[in-house]
Amino acid sequence: MTAFLVALFLVVAFVVGQASMLRPSRRDLFLIALRAEARKLGMHPRLLAPPEWYRGERPSGGLLACYSILVEEGRKGLPYFRAERLSDGEWMVRAGSKTLLTQLVLPPEAESLIAIEAQANATSLWWMESLGPAALSPLLSLMREVTEKNK
Numbered sequence: 001m002t003a004f005l006v007a008l009f010l011v012v013a014f015v016v017g018q019a020s021m022l023r024p025s026r027r028d029l030f031l032i033a034l035r036a037e038a039r040k041l042g043m044h045p046r047l048l049a050p051p052e053w054y055r056g057e058r059p060s061g062g063l064l065a066c067y068s069i070l071v072e073e074g075r076k077g078l079p080y081f082r083a084e085r086l087s088d089g090e091w092m093v094r095a096g097s098k099t100l101l102t103q104l105v106l107p108p109e110a111e112s113l114i115a116i117e118a119q120a121n122a123t124s125l126w127w128m129e130s131l132g133p134a135a136l137s138p139l140l141s142l143m144r145e146v147t148e149k150n151k
Helices: 002-021 024-039 096-102 108-114 133-151
Strands: 045-048 066-071 081-085 090-093 112-119 121-127
Touching: 002 081, 024 045, 024 133, 045 108, 081 096, 090 096, 096 133, 108 112, 112 133, 121 133
Parallel strands: none
Antiparallel strands: 045 066, 066 121, 081 090, 081 112, 112 121
């Protein structure tokens, strides 16, 4: 009888332990909520392999977060623009209009960004998803401003 109870206890402990391993971590729950809020605001969050221009530290999992907004149909074909945030916190335009960056009002949330990129059909922010959902509205405004001023 004692051996049966010990075996039953071990089986139950094993099952409970395995079930608890299936629960998402706090970080995963945070990212799920962040990406859901971004979708509600009209952004398109994606995890992508770091682009060839990325020189920073490789993220865990090997993927970078890229949040994008699509350019309206009538405005497609905008010139390519990319500004990267350097390790000292300064911004450098790597491609496109050098004056565009000076025209932008960067919110404090921009300190968490890796790069701002505008292409013919989308404006994107590359970052490590280090801020909460409250930061998405200022970042969305920044993306819209880049889209509007990138002519």
